[in-house]
Amino acid sequence: MAADxxxxxxxxxxxxxxxxxxxxxxxxxxxxxxxxxxxxxxPGAAGPGRAVVASQRPATVDYALxxxxxxxxxxxxxxxxxxxxxxxxxxxxxxxxxxxxxxxLQGLARDRTNAGxxxxxxxxxxxxxxxVFSALFGLGRIEPLxxxxxxxxIVITGTRPVYLLYSDxxxxxxxxxxxxxxxxxxxxxxxxxxxxQNERQVSASMPFLNMRLPDGSxxxxxxxxxxxxxxxxRKHRFVxxxxxxxxxxxxxxxxxxxxxxxxxxxxxxxxVVGSPRAGKTTLLRALARCLPAAERVATLETEYELLxxxxxxxxxxxxxxxxxxxxxxxxxxxxxxxxRVIGEVNLEHLLPQSLRMSxxxxxxxxxxxxxxxxxxxxxxxxxPGSMSTFHANSAHSSFDGLGSLxxxxxxxxxxxSAQHFIASALDLxxxxxxxxxxxxxxxxxxxxxxxxxxxxxxxxxxTTIFGPNPQLESAGDPRxxxxxxxxxxxxxxxxxGFNWNWxxxxxxxxxxxxxxxxxxxx
Numbered sequence: 001m002a003a004d005x006x007x008x009x010x011x012x013x014x015x016x017x018x019x020x021x022x023x024x025x026x027x028x029x030x031x032x033x034x035x036x037x038x039x040x041x042x043p044g045a046a047g048p049g050r051a052v053v054a055s056q057r058p059a060t061v062d063y064a065l066x067x068x069x070x071x072x073x074x075x076x077x078x079x080x081x082x083x084x085x086x087x088x089x090x091x092x093x094x095x096x097x098x099x100x101x102x103x104x105l106q107g108l109a110r111d112r113t114n115a116g117x118x119x120x121x122x123x124x125x126x127x128x129x130x131x132v133f134s135a136l137f138g139l140g141r142i143e144p145l146x147x148x149x150x151x152x153x154i155v156i157t158g159t160r161p162v163y164l165l166y167s168d169x170x171x172x173x174x175x176x177x178x179x180x181x182x183x184x185x186x187x188x189x190x191x192x193x194x195x196x197q198n199e200r201q202v203s204a205s206m207p208f209l210n211m212r213l214p215d216g217s218x219x220x221x222x223x224x225x226x227x228x229x230x231x232x233x234r235k236h237r238f239v240x241x242x243x244x245x246x247x248x249x250x251x252x253x254x255x256x257x258x259x260x261x262x263x264x265x266x267x268x269x270x271x272v273v274g275s276p277r278a279g280k281t282t283l284l285r286a287l288a289r290c291l292p293a294a295e296r297v298a299t300l301e302t303e304y305e306l307l308x309x310x311x312x313x314x315x316x317x318x319x320x321x322x323x324x325x326x327x328x329x330x331x332x333x334x335x336x337x338x339x340r341v342i343g344e345v346n347l348e349h350l351l352p353q354s355l356r357m358s359x360x361x362x363x364x365x366x367x368x369x370x371x372x373x374x375x376x377x378x379x380x381x382x383x384p385g386s387m388s389t390f391h392a393n394s395a396h397s398s399f400d401g402l403g404s405l406x407x408x409x410x411x412x413x414x415x416x417s418a419q420h421f422i423a424s425a426l427d428l429x430x431x432x433x434x435x436x437x438x439x440x441x442x443x444x445x446x447x448x449x450x451x452x453x454x455x456x457x458x459x460x461x462x463t464t465i466f467g468p469n470p471q472l473e474s475a476g477d478p479r480x481x482x483x484x485x486x487x488x489x490x491x492x493x494x495x496x497g498f499n500w501n502w503x504x505x506x507x508x509x510x511x512x513x514x515x516x517x518x519x520x521x522x
Contacts (some may be wrong), residue, residue: 015522042402068375068450069108077100094420104132105128107321132133142156142191145174146233151166153165156177156184157230158227159180181223195211195213208220212303216310217234218302237373243290249443250442250443250510252445254511255466255503259267259498264385266489266495268384269387270428271388280389283430283432284387285306296325299323299324300364300371301352318481328347329344329345335386351364351371355378364389365389366388367388367389368391378423381426395449396449420454422453422460430448444478447465448465463488465503466483467506
């Protein structure tokens, strides 16, 4: 390298700047990439194994008492609203409810004193106050579980103890959130009515519910077709996350982060694949962080999970002020002969309409049905740089999965034409995997595969840019390392200034050794 090119900062693309001092690329902020959590290891890294144990959560309240106070306050609220010429707005109703709760607590204190009982302690009274308000306007008995910042998954099965999965691998059982299945369904109806972005029903004729909760968590529920209601809440712990964060967490190597950042800047069409809970959505969010603020990007989701339209920069301004966020809407009317529901708006409807809204790219939160065809068509015809996620057990198996969806939803496709279409639309497939290890879960990218176009036979031609190193894999490290130079995307990467030294063996290593003793998702 020429002397006048040394010691310069290379920042040709957003999200992962590097320095080149003549000896190859290094991170501008290497300390930030290898920093560990306060417990001395990156989130999801190895820790002591634990069995499922009873939760040591703070004392609960008497929910029979909560129900009585809630019903009394509700009755008073109804009477006040009916007596007013102009009903109170939401804020007014909540303010009045707080006053009524205080009156109920004062009455409770008098009743206990008259009965010769000690009044509630201040902390007990506060728990009752919060529980009643939550039962009226929040998520009821579920809310304290959501308020725990370390919980990742909440699994509710009827009136059984609630299963909690923590980010560090702990598994605990918390007290039930309902005394009867009917009570649980009533809670679910209140949540669906008051907290959904779109109207959502809980009824025997529609025994499923999928929605986003106010904190951004995803709720999925089933009832009537199961012996008891089942609810699973997935919390999104990493929303405003970058590729550098994923390097620090052990999900990406520095070379992968630099390559993917350049791929986004170069407007490569990217599909992130993996098994459930592998971290596909988190990786997609990190890729989106590389998008320029001036671009108009449409995000299409069944329920808002990416939450990109809510993210703000250091000045408090929307990071992407021109973003077009779209969410599907379940139908609430009659089911037609072709299976469509009156009032339903699905991803297949949203995609063509979003393309009429002068967007630069499209991000589909997850492709899993008929929307696959218009999504790939958008990638192929005028909207480069689009991205999505897809369930698959390897980068290459995603071709069969996408092809099957194309053929099952449109009889015009056969295997050969479907694979040719996929090969022409996609540029890169990123496969993210995980291993369960004592005390946590380690997520990591094992493959970044370039789709170079239609291949011989029915399979697209590919080049594995990053993949497992045979020698390291035999020693128990399945993560991806630089294997080959890109072909079809090379020109776009060059135009955004990608530093090719990242793809050398010297600079393609990971910050930390791979944690052993785990079980892969695949």
